[in-house]
Amino acid sequence: MYEFLSSHKRHDIVDMQEIFNEKKNEILKENQEIESIIIPMYKKKMDNIAGKISTSTAKFDELEIEAEKHRKLWHREVDNNFNKVDSMIKFTRENYLTSLKSHQSKYKNHIPDLMQTVDQNKEILKTDKVSDVNNYKSKLTEYRDIPADIDVKVPSLNTNTVQGRELSIELGEYKATLTQTSLSSLTERVSLYLSMRELLEKPRVIATIPTGIQPLCQVACVGKDEAWVSGGFGIIRRVDIHGSLQEPVSAEFVLSPYEISVTRQGELIHIDSFNGTVNIVRDGRTEVLITPPQGWTPGGLCCTRSGNILVNVKSKRQNKILRYQGKILRQEIYKDEHRNIIFKEGHCVLNLTENNNGDICVSYLNAGIVIVVDKTGRVRFKYDGTPARREKPFSPRLIVTDSMSHIIVTDNNNTCLHILDQNGQFLKCVDNCRLNKPIVWIVREGCG
Incomplete structure (x- = not known):
């Protein structure tokens, strides 16, 4: 019997108990390595990244402060x-x-x-x-010596403005010049050339993402692969690039769905028109973030790259843009440098977005124009759609900017998108890529 267990047709027979013990030892060693080495390494990496996030955030904050100091x-x-x-x-x-x-x-x-x-x-x-x-003695010779005329010439004020390059002013012998130069001008020219070449090519659809919402009203991106989407019946959902639902059904809200945005931390904020507040969604729970001043109701909404929140508020037929840092009101934008009202009377809300240079781009349907103001609220330019030469009146709705600082605004009347550069120069219209009522197709990018 023993010989049978020890060998079989010249093959070694291994005891099952030994195999069992060896496997357990292998699992034990794996667990020990995971617990004592790998998990601490992951935690260390995670802590390192957290440190880098904290350090980078502080440095970017310092950059913003430094830039603002130099602006002044x-x-x-x-x-x-x-x-x-x-x-x-x-x-x-x-x-x-x-x-x-x-x-x-x-x-x-x-x-x-x-x-x-x-x-x-x-x-x-x-x-x-x-x-x-x-x-009699004549005084005629004396009188003929009339004092000479004085030749006084008022100096002329000469100015020269080459937008984006040079500003100069000259009065008499005094001259002051402010010149903008770039150390990477060649890189910028190449980048701009490639961007413009790509922009001028025929647009094409690169993806179609099902959302399950009809009609779709707004999209606020969360990173590259996910987005919050809003639509009819007060529905808001979070989906990935394939259309898969990333939040439970309980994350749907019964509220006005038309204004949503995303903070730098990827948190959803939205307008609750029923209660007249700006709400934030954290861990699936909705909290009131901003309550506008009494008598004003929120309309348009935008998160900025600096972490501020821009809110369009309305009182009867008046419009303002308020800048909040958290719950604190920091700025009101409604009058230009000449104390004239920027936004005319009207029932429509202001659609807002921030450009890379800090400009606030406003789609203003009441006046049928796009208004762009800088951080201080000074009006930089207005665009009324005339350069696009469309058949119907310009009807600006939702508005966004891209990585090249292009301003893209929907035109619902003409079923197209108007594309401008950051200085308001019209570049082109997009109307041949299966757009249908582009008010529901434009994507608002999240901040972060």
Whole structure:
């Protein structure tokens, strides 16, 4: 019996208990390595990345602060130059006017003496006294020596503006120039050329993503592979690039679905028009983030790259844009530098997006225009759709920007997209890639 267990047709027989023990030892060693080496390594990597995130965030915050500091310095330098120009104008004005008035006084002071001489000569002409006539002394030579005219020329103010390159101002012998140069101009030109070439090619559909929502109203991207989508009946869902639902059905909300955006942390924020608030969704729970001032209701919505939130608020027929940092109101935008109202009266909300340079791009259906203001609220330009030469009136709806700072706005009347550069120059229209009521197709990018 023993010989049978030990070998079989010259093959070694291994004890099952031994195999069992060896397997258990192998599993034990694997577990020990995972617990003692691999998991700590993963945690260390995770901590390293967390440290890098924290450090990078702090450095980017410092960059923003530094840039803002230099913005103020540049503005101060420009103001200093114009203050010098103003001082020169005032100084030259006073000197020139003083000189002219001095010469005017000279002429004025001579006139009474001349008139007195004329009167005296008239009396002499009337008299028959020989002595008076013989004693007369002519002053004509003196009077003919009229003070010379003063040649005063008001200096001209010359300016030169090459947008994006140079600003200069010149008054008399004073000249100030602000020049923009680029160390990577060749790279930028190549990048711009490739971008423009790609932009001018025929557009094509690269993906169709099913959402299960009809009608689809807005899309707010979360990274590259997921997005929040909103639609009719107050439905909001999170889907991936294949259309698969990434959030449970309980994440659907009964509210006004038309305005959604995503924070830098990938959290959904949306307008609750019923309660008049801006809400945020965290871990599947909805919280009130912003309550606008009393009498104002929220409309358009946009998260900025700096972490601020831009909210369009309405009061009756008036519109404003409010900038919030968390729950704190930091800025109101509704008047231009001349104290004129930027956004005319109307019932429609303002659709908002932020460009890479910090400009706030506004699609304003009430006036049928796109308005772009800078961070301070100064109006940079307006676009009314005229350069596109479409058949029907321009009807701007949703608006976004891309990585090249192009501004893309939907035109519902003409079923197309208008594409502008960041300075408002019209580039082209897109109307031949199966668009159907593009108000429901445009994608609003998330921040982050």
